Amino acid sequence: MRRWYPPRILLLSWAGLLGLLALTIFGAYQPLGAFNTGLALAIATGKALIVVAIFMELRERNALTIAFASAGFFWLAILLWLALADFVTRPNFPSSPPLI
């Protein structure tokens, strides 16, 4: 066994990512209505978690690094949550007719 061979977990992650890519494209063509968007975002999140946990080795890092890594996504969640709380609850958006 040559020592520079890729570890099994990296190979599995790579195969898993390509599998999820195929799955998300397949899913996009199924008539699921509003669930198409949810499915696409759920698969994208799954792919991102594989990259972050295994390729970026976050699962092996200390709690401080994990906290810092999570901070960006935490603030992103606040940004999206507070802003979209407005847009999703407006009965009429956009309120004026488009200019073009």
Next chain:
Amino acid sequence: MREPQPAMQFVDLRQQHDVAQLGMWVFLATEVLFFGGLILAYSAYRIGYSAGFAQAAARTEILIGAINTAVLLTSSFLVAWAVLVARMGEGRIAALLLWGAAALGIAFLALKGIEYGIEYKEHLVPGLNFDVVGGQAHATHLFFAFYFVATGLHAVHVAVGIVVLVVIGMRARQGAYSDRYHAPITVAGLYWHFVDVVWIFLFALIYLPGRSS
């Protein structure tokens, strides 16, 4: 090769390595919010013009987008592998893997260029030659404005990453990294993987909507 020493403010190389990683994650957190602002704008307009955004997104080149996603995922795999190999002291193999990842990055940009060319021919470039008529023209304009800004900024990140991978590959080939000292290659890898993560979400937001109708 001279035995690597920690910079004067660190107790040892391990502490220096931890600090370098932490610093990179802080930078990546700012990058999350940088792209997050764009995604917020996209989400708001997609809520406002859901039918128009679906119709506009269906005009993107999903085949090129899918190939590019596979290309970036594969390059990330090569970089993750290179980091492990470099830690084992196999600098020459690490260099080949990093340069392979950089070559995939160049392939990504080339495909992106072809895609932009197709969109130019279809008159979908806002501010340059946008010419779509009909009820969804305004939403299509907004969608493609987001598309070019988001993918353009992402492409700039890819271009920076290619340069970083090539330079770090040269250093790896010279045997600069080992089990004791590997912070630069690890941190460079973090950046490249982040660019990959951004693309994963851009792919879902740009190419997939509107395909089932």
